[in-house]
Amino acid sequence: MRENGPVTSATRRPETPASTVPTRLIATDLDGTLLHDDKTVSARTIAALAAAEQAGIEVFFVTGRPARWMDVVSDHVHGHGLAICGNGAAVVDLHGGPGAHRFVKVRELAPDIALDVIQLLRATAPGTVCAVERTFGLHLEPGYPLMHMEPPEIVSPAEKLLAKDALDADQPVLKVLAFHPEMDPDDFLTVARTAIGTRANVTRSSPSALLEISGPGVSKASTLELCCAERGIAPEEVAAFGDMPNDVEMLTWAGRSYAMGNAHPAAVAAASGRTAPNNEDGVAIVIEQILAERL
Structure with a gap:
């Protein structure tokens, strides 16, 4: 059963069959997940992100990076330009481009x-x-x-x-x-x-x-949960991707979650599924599958 407050546990909730609940939001980590090891975004991944948003699926980048390190992907947040940065410490609007990122939400550490x-x-x-x-x-x-x-x-x-x-x-x-x-x-x-x-x-x-x-209770998962609640999106409608311990809570919370082929064992244990490594476009592969389910 879903907890009443923000999720901090690494214990997975019972999974809802993916085919019965359409995905409304994709939440993906960056380094070791969406990005190749050379910190580039592949043409296949760019196309998959664009296709997802054209289908009405929001895409959130959920990363440990600070806002000022988001230029590597800000051009590829095709519709809304929002990212969760600093492991949940900030929600950032990337629309302004390099040097003009705007903080929408800050969850500070005293x-x-x-x-x-x-x-x-x-x-x-x-x-x-x-x-x-x-x-x-x-x-x-x-x-x-x-x-x-x-x-x-x-x-x-x-x-x-x-x-x-x-x-x-x-x-x-x-x-x-x-x-x-x-x-x-x-x-x-x-x-x-x-x-x-x-x-x-x-x-x-x-x-x-x-x-x-x-800060206490601040994680990728708890901030993602806040953003989803504001949009009326349930955990079962979220597909999440990650590779390291800082992704565990998010992979646990999301209805569909995928550890990368290169993931840390803790991420593998928390996720409901597995995809190819970051250098083989594992995120894009799953997005393509999600879109195919809608046909």
Whole structure:
């Protein structure tokens, strides 16, 4: 049975047979899912997305990326131009094009909770270094590796990055990124979830020991559920695609869900189905099947 509040559990609901409920919304992750490994969108996938929207099916990109990293796909959100970014921390209107993305909804991580979480991780997993993602910029602690797509705006200890008088304190915190140079990625996730508990939502999408920490109850699934409720769309009318632990709640919530052929075991266990790897256009293959069911 569907929970009354936003979904955070990884336990799948009983599935409704797909043939009896037409799909009204497609929710797809980007990296490792819709995008090829070279970060391109194939011609087949572009055509499948366009065909879905021409058939009246909404397409949502649901990603851990911040809004400013969405130019790679913003040209392919054919009708509405909405995306769920930051693992559910923001809903963004992409219509304006590069540099003009508009935040429709922000589900922030309170700075005091963010700092509490960072200090807990330092104590539980010594060697942890963090970054703070705000709506318009990424700020790093000293020692945090330069692994992202842009240079940091500020490099300073978390206590200063999250201070009330910080340079950009007027911008909401979307998430904290926590990196450990030595721990196994899944072990780091387990340790962090145990230490942090319900203070915040902890997940991962990177092959390295990099965790993504959002506000309590904030996930791809819970924000997708809010957006669907606003549109009168039930979980059974959603088809979702993903490949990593940060997709688990979304794959669990959606009536039809597909783990990619390259997916993490946790995503495979959460999904109701499997498709081809991202480099073989697994999302497009399923969209084509969904459209064929309508004929």
